[in-house]
Amino acid sequence: MRKADSKRVSLKLTQHRYSLTPKRNAAWLPGAIAALCAVGALVAASIALKSSQDQSRRLDTLCAPPASEQTLREQLVHAQFALEQEAATRTALEQRVAQGTAQIERLQTDLAFLRKQR
Missing domain, CATH: 1.20.5 (Single alpha-helices involved in coiled-coils or other helix-helix interfaces)
Known part of the structure; x- marks a missing residue:
């Protein structure tokens, strides 16, 4: 290799090691998954609470003492x-x-x- 070629920019670029790096930081992924799980848990809890209240009302009407x-x-x-x-x-x-x-x-x-x- 000639001495002039060793100073070329294109030759310097090809002699380094490169690795793939993500464009975005992957730290937000676990946070997003945790947020989705929390929202799902809240929705499930609200549905369970609503059905529990409905069942409670039905039982109250069935178990109410007869009118005097x-x-x-x-x-x-x-x-x-x-x-x-x-x-x-x-x-x-x-x-x-x-x-x-x-x-x-x-x-x-x-x-x-x-x-x-x-």
Whole structure:
């Protein structure tokens, strides 16, 4: 090899050892995996808590003590009062409808008479 060739830049580059280096630091990978695991654990815990609350509500309604007789009587009286009130309201509305229908018939006969007068 000539002396002039030993000083060339391209020759110096080829005589060094090179190794592959990652472009990005791989330290974020374990952190990302840990974060995903934490999010998954939180989601699983929230789902378990929700289902536990739903089951608790269902069991509370199934295991509730029967209503006392006094409570049942009060509910019955309240339902009867509501039924009587609804029946009275229905009767009043039916009477108003009947009166309205009669008035419409009278007005129609008056209108027919007035049209004949023209």
